[in-house]
Structure formats: structure tokens, C-alpha cells
Amino acid sequence: MRSRLAILVLLGLALAAPLVIYPVFLAKVLCFALFACAFNLLLGFAGLLSFGHAVFLGTGGYITGWLMINSGLTPEIAIIAGTVAGGLLGAVFGKLAVKREGIYFAMVTLALAQLVFFLYLQAPFTGGEDGLQGVPRGKAFGLIDLADNQTMYYFVLAIFLAGFWLIHRTVHSPFGQIMKAIRENESRATSLGYDVNQYKWIAFIISAALSALAGSTKTLVFELASLTDVHWHMSGEVILMTLVGGVGTIIGPLVGAGVVVSMQNYLSGGELGNYLHIIMGAVFVVCVLSFRSGIVGQFNKFRRNNF
């Protein structure tokens, strides 16, 4: 009951926010929040740390951007196409990566992502260093003109909610139950007759597709797709968001994305841009050394202890 209320309040806030806050910024937070939630699905619920998730974000972005520029499709179709492309790429990467665990998994995903990074750097359809510029936002369903930032924001909010709901559903599904079991004791799950790699693989695909969804949406918001989204720094950033917010919590990544994006926004606006990496690095170090459960994890602990 309490959580129902909380959800309603949050939703109300989300609907009212663009009246006060710059909608493009809000849309950016939502895109990264979705990305971080998708990433957390893999890390928090499957126990797999991917160090190459940027590649899915970027792939979604490029596909959607390219289609919007070249095909005349409506934005929702282009987004779906980007999502599917991300899912397919995830299927290929996942097949290779889920054979390994822990640090090995992280390294393999990192290297695979780097492979694609260089491909995108050279492939003609991505625009290389320039990226895809001037991606039109188009009209959603051929009707709603997204050129207006406020409208765009609500469109993004809808996508975010859909993605978030899917993640929530996945975690609390028969599939999610098995994922949990696999995380707890992999060899026992195998001995009960579950093909562990298949489950991890599916989780990987879902996570990749949702990351691509975030990237596709982001491209529309900024009317631009670029290499930054595929770079391994971006893979690091999403880890940071998740870590700051709280690994394995449902809304942790959302909070983390909000914090990190605000911080970047604040820093890159001025001449502090220089300090961005130093500060992000420092936040990483502090989080790992003394704040491993993240903001939401810490808050939950506090609430448990005091109420």
C-alpha cells in the first residue's frame, strides 16, 4: 500500500517535472536511468558484470539515427528497430560471454565491445568521429510532433516506464526466480536440470535490448548518435551509476543515473569540465571502498535500522 502511494507520487513528480526543469536534461536522465536499470538487470540479478554495455547503447542509437535520417520511418518504428538490433548483437555477444564468469566475463565483454567500437569508427553508416548529426525527431505514430522538448520528454517518459516495467516483470517472473537460484548456487541449478548458460544468455539479451532502447531514445532526444556512446568510458559510467545508486536494488540505478548525469551536467557546463574524470574516478574509489551498497542500499539499511 505504502509503495503504491510512493509510486503514484513519483509518477506525479515525473509528469510535473518538465514545467520546472529543462526537459532535455530530464529526458537525458531517463535515458541513462533506463540504461543503468538494464545494466543492473545483468549485474544485480544475474551477477554478471559487463564491461561492454556501451556497445548496446551505441548500437541502438546508430540504428535509430540512421533510420530516422535515411528511411523516413516514424520514430517509434526506428526505436524498435534499434532495440531489436541491440538485442541481436546481445545474442551474439552473450553466446560468447556467458561461458565465462566474474572477471573473465567482464574482460570478454569489454574486448568484444571494443571490437565493435573500432568497427563503428570505420563503418560508413556511423559517420565515424563525426557521428550521425542532425537526426530528425520526427512524428511519433505519424501524429505527435516530437520537435517540442516537452512533448519529447513525455514520449521518453513513456518509453522509460515501459522499459522499467519490463525489467520489474523479468525480475519477478518464473524466469527471474531461476535467475536468482542460479546466482545463489550455479552448480546446483545445473544439477536440477537447468541449462544455466541459456538463462544467463536470455538475461543478457534482455539487458542488451533494453540498453539499446535507451540508446535509441537518447539519439532522438539529442538528434545525434556518436562514438561516445560506444566508448568503454560509457561502459564505465553505467557501472558507476549503478554502483552509486545501489547494485541489485530496483530503483538504485535510477537514482544513480540522476546523480551522475546531474554531476556531469553541472561540471561540463563550465570550465570544470577538466575535473570531470578526476571527480568521477574519485567517486568510483570512494564508492568501492566505503559505499558498496550505494545510495539506495544505504538508505534501505538506514530505514531497516531505524524504523
Next chain:
Amino acid sequence: AATDGKIKIGVLADMGGTYADLCGPGCVIATRMAIEDFGGKALGKDIELVSADSQLKPDIASSVARKWVENEDVDVIGGLVSSAVTGAVTQVTNNSKNITLITGSASNAFTTSACSPYIAHWTYNVVALANGTVKQMVNEGKNKWFFITADYAFGHALEGVSMKVIEANGGETVGTVRAPLGTTDFSSYVLQAQASGANVVALANAGNDTVNALNAAAEFGLTDYMDIAGLLVFTPNAQAMDPDTAQGMRLTTGFYWDMDDQTRAWSKRFEALHGAIPSMAHAGAYSATMHYLKAVDAVGTDDSDAVMKQMKLTKPDDFFARNATLRADGRMEHDMLLVEIKKAADRKNKNDIYNIVEVIPGNKAYNPMLPSCAF
């Protein structure tokens, strides 16, 4: 862009990256000098200056520009180095009808394929570079060219334009290789150049890439029997080159601090603030800002269309812009300089790096205007 009667200038430059010395903090300083020289006020209000680091990333630049014009009432964006960044920013500003003063980028696209009524492309462009350096060398009989090209819009444009100039003057291109932006080890490209049978190796890159490529060429003995043409060399880069390797190298620039008293006077003031002599982008940023502010003052509004019209009507004229005009397509046409890097022995101090070989008049240096871009 809302006309709120208040002038706010945004300088978006590379504050810490490969091009930081060309148009980074220095471009902010130059812009501030222009504002102060103008009197600090326009339309009766204080002129505001904001700046940000593009980090040389189109997406960062694009989102900063968007935030500036949509949410922070910035009227005009200047600075701008790296064509990828400039392209992304102009996408935003063209849409929002804000003026862009491009002072660091080289691609000629901004007055051709990507032209817009709101762009003023100031300092130089790839065509001017090729028409200066390349033409002269081909005419001297250096007819077989090999390109080491920076793999992004600027490099491609510079390479393409230069090839046309080579062909038009009877030379040929025997090969090209594209190196990613920020390459540090050029050895393998140098080897390819060596095996190509060319007599000139053209470096269609900029900043550190040029310096590194030149160093590798020297290390592998390439300089012993081939000429190196640095197609785009800014003064800080020229200073960073080993004089023994670089001496005698020809290059084209839009500005040299030691040209005459006028340039020296401004450059000394700049050096006092910045700690180094100005590059052409720094001088260009001052000149462009000043011209913009004068136009605002003249029309009495910050409305982009009116201001731009005025900018094109009056001829820019200052220590930087010689025999200049701002064409209808947004190209600022002015005299370019063909210079030669001095021998170590001839240098009086560390800033004394060029001999001016020739002044190329603007109409010879720049590309002709396209009818479709004559706004």
C-alpha cells in the same frame, strides 16, 4: 533565439584535449578581450560570457549548445575547434536560429554542403590551406603525393580538396592512409608512405597528430629523401616541432603574430594574459566577436537575422582581417599567409618561427561561393 535584449556569448572550445593549445582557454581569453575592448556593454546591458569544454566530442558539444540556446539564452556561440564538434553545434544553432562564429574549424562544409544563414566561418578553411601550400609545392615539381590523413570530417575534407588542387596542377596522388584522431605511433603509416614511391608526404591532420607524424617520419629517415607538407600547422605545433626536422617546411596560415606592428601589439596583450603567443584561431575569435558586437550595436537588437545581415553588410577590418569581407554564404574572406618554418639558427627567440613567403589574397585562397548558399 529569443530576443531578450541582452547579449550572452558562449565559447565552446577544447579546454584540455589535443586541440587545447589551438583553440581552448585561449579562445575564451581572446573573446573576453574583444568584449572588454568593445566596452563590456551592448544594448545597454552587460555582455555575458560563458564557456565550456567540448572535450572534442560532438555529443557533448551538441548538448551544451542545446542547453545554452534553449535554456540559458545564449545568443551566439564562438570558439569551435574540430569539424565534428562544429558540425554538431551548428545543427543545433541553425535550428534555433542562433549565430555561430566558427574560428577553429577547417572544414569547408560549413559554407558549402552544410551552409546556413546563421554561420560565419572566420579564420581559415581547408581550401585556403590547399590553395596555399599544396599548389605552391606542386608548381615546384613535387608531383607525387602520399597522404597521411586524420580519419574524420576535417581530414577527409582537407585530403579531398588538396587532391583536387594536386590534380588541377598536374600532380598525382599515389596513396593515402587514414590514421585515427589522436594516433601516437605513426611508424607504420610512415613505412607505408616510404613504400609508396611518393616525393611528398602530406600530413592532412592537425595538432599533435601533425607533430607525432613528423617525429616518426624523422625517426624512420623519411625526411632524408621526401618532403613533408604539414597542411595545417598552428603556431604552438610549429613551436613543438624539432627545428632540425621542420626547418624549411612550408605551410599556410591565416595569421602570424609577428607580421606587423598591429599584429604584434595585439599579440603582446594576448600573450600577457595567456602566457603564449596567439594562434590564428585566437586572433580569429577576437576578430569575429568584435565584428559581431559592432553589428549588434549598429542594429540595436540581438535578433540573429538582423545582426547577421549587418555583419555581412560591413567589412570586417582589424589586425586580423585584412582586405576582408564576410560573404553572403558566411565565409569570411581575408588575406592568407604562406610561411616557412625558420632554421634554429635564424630564430631570435622561441616565438620567432616563421618567415612570411607570400601573402595570398582572399579571393585566390578561398573557394568560390555556391549559389545555393548565397543567403
Next chain:
Amino acid sequence: MSKTEADFILSTQHLSKGFKGFTAVDDVNLNVSRGDIHALIGPNGAGKTTVFNLLTKFLPPSSGKILFNNQDITSLDPAAIARLGVIRSFQISAVFPNLSVLENVRVALQRKEKNSLHFWTSERVLNKLNDKAIELLASVGLESFAYSKTTDLSYGRKRALEIATTLALEPELMLLDEPTQGMGHEDIDLVADLIKKVSQNRTILMVEHNLHVVSKLADKITVLQRGAILTEGDYATVSANPQVREAYMGTETVDQEVSA
């Protein structure tokens, strides 16, 4: 040996496994009759665990065949063998520590539901398995712990839970590798009773060093030595065999008072 082949739920034919010039399992023809509790004993390093590994395909045999219900399963992978109904328990406690006791069993029950890959349906569909799960927990005496977290269970209860989980898969054949290892006395008896109880309607093959447990449970015993079968028979026969006494049992006897 009057049983026909059809009575054997599991049999191996000339099963061998070598590791780099060392033969760990040597031409073993093992026949497990349906409904039996069959014990595999032998000195350390005799090859018992290796036989288990071969049966469940955690190791590929060097040669020989494995038949389950007269079907050749030699080439199947571990998960496929598990799905046929051959379930193995592990020596170290194989539970899902942070799931509830009920959920532990449900994870096993879920496999038959064919919805385990459904990430789009609510986990509420699993609630219909709760009754069955409670029933299974009751059969091992854990029904009152259904909603506790599994980590909080004692060692013996974890073993019981593990068995309940295994039962949920309705295995035809259970393979138990040293089920009482590391257990205190009270737990040993608990688990031994449990094994006896669940052996109704199914077959159990187990490796066990605790002779007390073996004597109490096993219908048939196969003694392995140096990878090969030394002898077979019921406890009385086997324990009377001087070779077995020398190689394995030593002077130990199972006195009935202790097992009481």
C-alpha cells in the same frame, strides 16, 4: 542373479575411464536393480566418485556404455541426463542459501512447468506449486520452516532440504555421494532414515564410507577396488569377504547397539 536385463534401471557395460595413463575406472559392469538402495563402497581412490561423474556425464567415459532404462545415455549432456530423471546430490551442501526454504523446493518443481524461460509472466503463477512444495517439505519434516531463509537452517536440515529439492524432480534414480559426510550423529540417523523413506518407489545409488549407514540401508553393495569391481552382494556377504575386510573395512564391525 536371476534378474533379467529389464529389471535394471541402470547398467554400465565395460565402463572405463583413464587419466593420462592412469586407469581410475576399469571395465566396470554395474547393474542397479529398480527399487534398490544400492551402495558403492571401496577404499579411497577406488574410483567411486569417478563412476558417479561418468554416470552423470560430468566426465566423459574413455570407453564403455551407460544404459538407463535400457536407453543408451552415453552421449547425452549433464542437463539432459538430469531431465531423464537421474539426479545427483553433491557432497557440499547444495541449497540456494538466500531463497526461502519453500522457494528452494519450488525452483525444482518449476522445471516441469515449462514456463521457466517466461520472463514476461508474473511469478505469481508459481504459487500454484506451493502446495506440492509444502507436501515435499513435510515429507522431510521441514514444513514448519517453509518460510525461513535457508541460510538459517542447521546443517542436517539443509541436507534434508536438499533431498526434498531433489525429490521434487521426481527422480527415478538418485545418486548420493557420501550423503552423511561431515555430519554429527543425530544428523546421520536423520538423513539415513530419510533416505530409507524416500527410497520408496525409486532407486538409489550411493557412495558411503559410514558402514553403519550402509549396513542399515543397502539392499545391495558393490565394492570397488582400483577401479574394478571386487565383489558384490548384500552386507552380510560383502562384509564376510576377507578381501573386502583387508582392503576396506579393516577390523571394524557394525555393532547393533550403536545404530539403535
Next chain:
Amino acid sequence: MSHNSREKLRITNLHAYYDESHILHGIDLSVMQGELVTLLGRNGSGRSTTLKAIMNMVGKRSGEIVVNGQNTMTMPAHKIAHLGLGFCPEERGIFASLSVEENLLLPPQVRSDAMSLEEIYAIFPNLHERRTSQGTRLSGGEQQMLALARILRSGANILLLDEITEGLAPVIVQKLAEVLMLLKSRGLTILLVEQNFRFAAPIADRHYIMEHGHIVEEILAAELSSKSDLLNTYLGV
């Protein structure tokens, strides 16, 4: 407190923790030279933790542990072994990346009168046979033998043994009992954690019974029969 020179190990008011869980709640025990003392108790009563605490392998400890008259509470773990302590862990701890013989030779010798490889191989012929194979490729029982053999070779004279008969065939268990008697007669001190009471009873001098991190009873070998009821309630024997 007067120090008894025959007292090899004395533990006073020992508390031990893993992370936040408090496992040992004030243990007091002592072992004399040449004595074989067992720690009995149910699963999870804290016996292994006691041994680990002596080796400084738990999260946090308080109290006092005196080995050979020297307080070890502030000693780093790697110095403790050099007091002559040899620890054989419950989970055996065989190193997979080392061969059987490398495993045997791994612990540095802490005393000069250590058992030689020949002696070890004579006791455990299986190990000799498999000496070049990878440590964890051994069968469960063989690994157990290796774990024990390893510390015998290091020459430690105070042995902390955790469930060493686990998973061993009855013949080997009988042989182990003989080995322990032999070691005892050589003057070694042994603290033994055992589930197998039938193994421990005939060879031990004293038994401590643990429950929930406390020592609840001390029983001398001679009192075994008279206190069997007590044992039954604690251990369910």
C-alpha cells in the same frame, strides 16, 4: 598467572567473529605437551572456528591465546605457524595448481625433527603412487591424507586437526588412529576436532564439548563411561 612449561596451548576467554556474527563466546581451554584433546560438538557449534581463531584466520578475535608461553593475539597469521603449529583445515585446502609433491613440500619446515618424505609415503602409499598428479585430482580421501601429511612434514609439534577422518575408508581411519598414537608418543601435542566419536574416544586424553560457541563440558578419558548420558544429550550419540 604462573606459566606451566608443559602447557603448549592455553586459550582464555576467546571471542571470535565473522563479519558481524559473533561465533565464539569466551572459550577457555588448555592442552599440555603430549596430550591429545578433542573438541566435540554438533555441526556449527564453533569447533572449526576455534582452530581457525588459533591460527588467526577469523575476522576478529579477542581474549588470549598463548602458544608455548607466548601470547599470539597480536601476531600476524604467518608468524604463528613458526611457533610449531600445524593446521589441517576441514576443507583440506589442497592447492589445485600444485602437484601432490609440491603440496607436500609447500609449508616451510618449522622444526628440524620433521617427518621425511619417505616416512610420509610409507604411511600413505596412495600419495606416493599419485605424487606427480595435480593436487585436486586426487580422490576425496586421498586429499584428506595429503592435507594431514603436509603438516606432518613441516615438523609442527602442536597439531590442530579438523575432522581428519572425514571421507576415509574404515581401514585408513584405523591406521590414522595408530599414527596419532605414534605422534603422541613422540611428544607431539594434538588438538583434534572430530565427529567420529568412535575414532576419538579410544585415543584422546580429554574431551571438550562445545555448544553455540561455548565450552559446556570437559570430560576426561576415564570419565567417559560415567558421563555417557551427558555426552548423549550434547551430541546425540
Next chain:
Amino acid sequence: MATFLGINFFALFGQLLIGLINGSFYALLSLGLAIIFGLLRIINFAQGAMYMLGAFVALLGFKYIGMNYWVALLIVPIVVGVIGVLIQRFLIRPIANEDHLYSLLLTFGLALMIQGLFTHWFGSSGQSYPVPDALKGGVRLPFMYLPNYRAWIIVVSVLVCFSTWWMIEKTKLGVYLRAGTENPQLLQAFGINVPLIVTLTFGFGVGLAGFAGVMAAPVYSVSPDMGSNILIIVFAIVVIGGMGSIGGAILTGLGMGVVEGLTKYFYPEASATVIFLVMVIVLLIKPSGLFGKNA
């Protein structure tokens, strides 16, 4: 003579040699990484930053106190190694018992910080470091002009790599290292000072990166991002070689340099991706890497 079947052998050999030189750096860096991984099960993301640090310390030492190349070659690895020791001791050790992924993230954060600081101080544009006088010039081979310094890189790297490998694989220390990887706590209970070994090994692995940094300074321009660029490639190499395999890291490092060189000749477009492609293929065929033991 120089060409046969359309292959220009001069150019090919030239690229191979350059490949071997790059491979030497790969080998040095992946060796350090493999050692640290082998003992601590930590992927040291800061290895690239340490490489950069090595180059910068050499450069700054040269600029401000006139430290020459040969001194730098000796001093800098020690300086960087000590920094590594401090990092291990004060940042990594406190989380040594947590999931190893945390130490990966920690070193990732450190790498960002160090690189950010250097960018802040020195800008991201590169600076050059002079080739030592004794190694100036070069030899004209039939197929290319080989600068002396580049030849020196190959010789020194191979020497350093081999001696390190020997020390780890063939001495008692190596046995401790291997055992310490698996169960440090138990090894310590046997009386071996594991924390010390761990810290020193980390320092040594990091010192190797510093050494590579000094070696690189005269040929690559010294810039704050020089490390992060090469690091990911080195990760791929370590994965290909089999994580934790010391010999594998060295051989794969050299080998991948050569493969890259070949690609630059035959199909330059793929030269940036070829190592990752090889990695994918190796993973498909042998998930544990070329020299890795199956987990």
C-alpha cells in the same frame, strides 16, 4: 625482387618489424597484468595509468632535474612500483576479501583519476622525450631503416619478459605465488607472509608497466591518455593468452604485435580490430585462452 605475387616484401617486413616492436610493449604490459591477475585475481585497470606514469616520471625527471634516460630506466620502475605498493597496501588490501569485481572497479576509478589529474596538469596533448644519444640513428636494413632505439626495445623487452617468467615459473617463490592465488589464508597459516608477497607482487607488476612507460617515452609521445589507449588491447591479449598464464601473456603479446603488423600490410582497415577478432575466435575454440588451463 622486392615484390613477389603482388606482395611487396620490403613493406611487409617493415610492418612485421614494427609489429614486433609494438608486440614488445604488449608483452611487457600484459606480463605485468598477468602477474597481478595471477596472484591477486585482480584485473588492474590502472595498469595503463601506471604505464603513463612511468613515461611522465621519466619526462618530468628529465625536464626538471635532468635525469637521463639510463637513470630513468632504473629509477622510474622503482618509483612506479612503490606507488603500486602504496595503492595495494592502502586501497586494495582493505577490500581484498570482497568480490574481486570491486577491486577491478577500484582500479578503474583510480585510472580515471590519475589520467584526469595528468590531463588537468599537462593537458592531453602529448610531449616528446628525446631518444638517448647512444641509441640515436639507425641501421639501414635491405627492407627498411631500423632506428636503433626500436631495436633496443625488442631486445630489452624480450630479456625482461624472459627473466620474469623464469623467476615465477621456476623458483620456490613461484610455488608460493601459485598457492597464494588459490588460498592465501591457508598459505599464511602455513607460515608464509602472504600479504607481503601480495603487495610486492603488485608493486612488481606495476613497476613493469612503469618500465614499459620509460621504454615508450622516446618513441610515442608522452600524453595522459597513452595508457588507456593501449590498455584495452592488452586486456584482449591477456584474454587470448589465457588469464593468469605468464608465459602465455608474453608469447601472445609478441604474437599479436606481429599479427597486427601483418594486418597493417594486407588489410590496414582491420588493423585496429584484428586483435579483438582473434580474441573472439580463440574464445569460440578455447574459452580459457590459448595457454590457459581450463577452469
